[in-house]
Amino acid sequence: MRHHHRAPLALCGSLLLAAGCSNSNDPAPPRVSPDPGPGDPVPPEVAVGERLFREPRFAQFFAVNAGGDLNQALPTGDRAVDTIVVDGVEQVSPFADSTQSCASCHLSDQGVTLPGGGVRAWTDFARSAKTTERADGVRETARKVAPLVDLAHREDGTFHADGEYASLGAAIEGALLGRKLGWMANERDAAVANLAAVLRADDGTTANGLAYGGVPYSQLFDIDAVDVPTEYAMPDHLLFDFDAATDEELVDGVVAVIAEYLDAQELGRDSSGNPLGSPYDAFLAENALPRQPDAGESDLEYARRLATELDALTDPVFIDAGVVEFETHDQDYAFGALELEGLRTFLREPGAAGAVGNCVACHAPPRFTDDLFRNTGVTQAEYDAEHAVGAFFDMPIPSLAERGASPGIYLPASPTKPLAPEALRHRARGVYPDLADLGVWNVFANPLMPDAQAPVRAALEAAIGPDAATMTDDELLSRTIASFRTPSLRDLGHKGPFGHNGMLADLDAVLAHYVEYADLARMDLVRNADPALADVAITPADSAALVAFLRSLNEDLD
Numbered sequence: 001m002r003h004h005h006r007a008p009l010a011l012c013g014s015l016l017l018a019a020g021c022s023n024s025n026d027p028a029p030p031r032v033s034p035d036p037g038p039g040d041p042v043p044p045e046v047a048v049g050e051r052l053f054r055e056p057r058f059a060q061f062f063a064v065n066a067g068g069d070l071n072q073a074l075p076t077g078d079r080a081v082d083t084i085v086v087d088g089v090e091q092v093s094p095f096a097d098s099t100q101s102c103a104s105c106h107l108s109d110q111g112v113t114l115p116g117g118g119v120r121a122w123t124d125f126a127r128s129a130k131t132t133e134r135a136d137g138v139r140e141t142a143r144k145v146a147p148l149v150d151l152a153h154r155e156d157g158t159f160h161a162d163g164e165y166a167s168l169g170a171a172i173e174g175a176l177l178g179r180k181l182g183w184m185a186n187e188r189d190a191a192v193a194n195l196a197a198v199l200r201a202d203d204g205t206t207a208n209g210l211a212y213g214g215v216p217y218s219q220l221f222d223i224d225a226v227d228v229p230t231e232y233a234m235p236d237h238l239l240f241d242f243d244a245a246t247d248e249e250l251v252d253g254v255v256a257v258i259a260e261y262l263d264a265q266e267l268g269r270d271s272s273g274n275p276l277g278s279p280y281d282a283f284l285a286e287n288a289l290p291r292q293p294d295a296g297e298s299d300l301e302y303a304r305r306l307a308t309e310l311d312a313l314t315d316p317v318f319i320d321a322g323v324v325e326f327e328t329h330d331q332d333y334a335f336g337a338l339e340l341e342g343l344r345t346f347l348r349e350p351g352a353a354g355a356v357g358n359c360v361a362c363h364a365p366p367r368f369t370d371d372l373f374r375n376t377g378v379t380q381a382e383y384d385a386e387h388a389v390g391a392f393f394d395m396p397i398p399s400l401a402e403r404g405a406s407p408g409i410y411l412p413a414s415p416t417k418p419l420a421p422e423a424l425r426h427r428a429r430g431v432y433p434d435l436a437d438l439g440v441w442n443v444f445a446n447p448l449m450p451d452a453q454a455p456v457r458a459a460l461e462a463a464i465g466p467d468a469a470t471m472t473d474d475e476l477l478s479r480t481i482a483s484f485r486t487p488s489l490r491d492l493g494h495k496g497p498f499g500h501n502g503m504l505a506d507l508d509a510v511l512a513h514y515v516e517y518a519d520l521a522r523m524d525l526v527r528n529a530d531p532a533l534a535d536v537a538i539t540p541a542d543s544a545a546l547v548a549f550l551r552s553l554n555e556d557l558d
Helices: 014-019 044-053 060-065 168-176 188-201 207-211 217-221 247-263 279-286 299-311 337-347 378-386 400-405 450-464 466-470 473-478 507-522 531-535 540-551
Strands: 083-086 089-092
Touching: 044 207, 044 247, 060 188, 168 247, 188 217, 188 247, 279 337, 299 337, 337 540, 378 507, 400 473, 450 466, 450 473, 507 531, 507 540
Parallel strands: none
Antiparallel strands: 083 089
16 A cells, blocks of 8 residues: 555645645645655654665675674765765765765755755756766766656656666666665675675664664564564565565565655645645646546646636636745745746647647646657757767767677676776767767667566657557667656756756756757757657747746645
């Protein structure tokens, strides 16, 4: 059973009472904490999952420096977590003197006290995250850290920007046992052994353990354990015979509980499943507009129905500033005429009069993502900025056969090629014209990622259309160039900077990119551009309204 730890509307706080808290359709957002932290009341599996998410001892740096006592803090921490970049300024990290954990990249409230910081939607503040330096020379990730909010409402089988993982569990395991925590691609066995050793040796006395009741992991997971405090007593389906468990079974146990934790990190919804946390949601509710698709209706069909009803709305009721206040965003909680203009542009499709955002082609409400792979020109923008305008068009990209003949050069690192340079899953750099990030190109038809193939192909066929089903792998591979999963546009105020590589500093930069690259796409100057890009017909003058609308999708994460 999935647990939601959003406050029920029947328990609205005093702030909401001022706005009126009458029923499940009330537009006012709940003031809740999706990442409560130690001591706050949440389901036991969420609390234990949060502890595991913040556990620094699963990292490779800890494993090689811990010595004999796995409960003792290291004398020195990993340099990769000593500093953090906020608004382009490097400063002391909340994780300094420790080692990497899931939480050291996917922040929630840890950056609130940092200058220029604040709440995050399980991402960080920078274009890329640092990682433990190893023999491959990698010091930072190629991409921005992905936000992890609202994963419970993902229905497809593609996780990560390029679809590398076919499930949330696989993505969690890949992080725990992979390069993100410092483990090379050929060190899985060592990573498994370390994780299992930490669980078996844990006595609850580390700082992280004490923050969550000081209960040893052996008791938290053991189905026969007694006297486990109620707030950490997980349900039976997550428990097992701890003493008899193999190392791999311990890994599976950790993955399952972290998945429960992430599954609980949801944006606001009422008892009927309607989104309700943002000013946009409040506007829809106040005007009795549909807030989610009907049964059997696609998101795009729902968006078109919503657009029609908006066109018929002659006397809209706006959400005025000052009735409800944001707590974690520096903006008014409001939805007015400018936001409505932006919404109409956002939903407007080719052929309509006025500015055509065509954003709905990839970002249909209510989730504002189609979870498919699209190329909007961000890789090209990064590459051309490092080299010259038009350079990405001329960059040699290997065919399927050429890629397969030299996997150690062209494909991501693997157990047999742990030092692969990942040249085509890399940031562009001026003196290296062979470096670029081609996104799902690295995953599709990659025999070293078998589990990802079916869901990735399905997503590609859904994005490209019926013709994709008859394409050969080589033909389809060329259609994957520089394509990445469509991100959700909800709560962008807790997620920037933007783009898979974080190169777009703010929403103004995002809109400027679309204005420029839509024009280029119409001139066939964007390599492998998504067809929807050329149908974006907005000008810089339209950006203010679109930015206002996008900001109205923000909601509080306390």
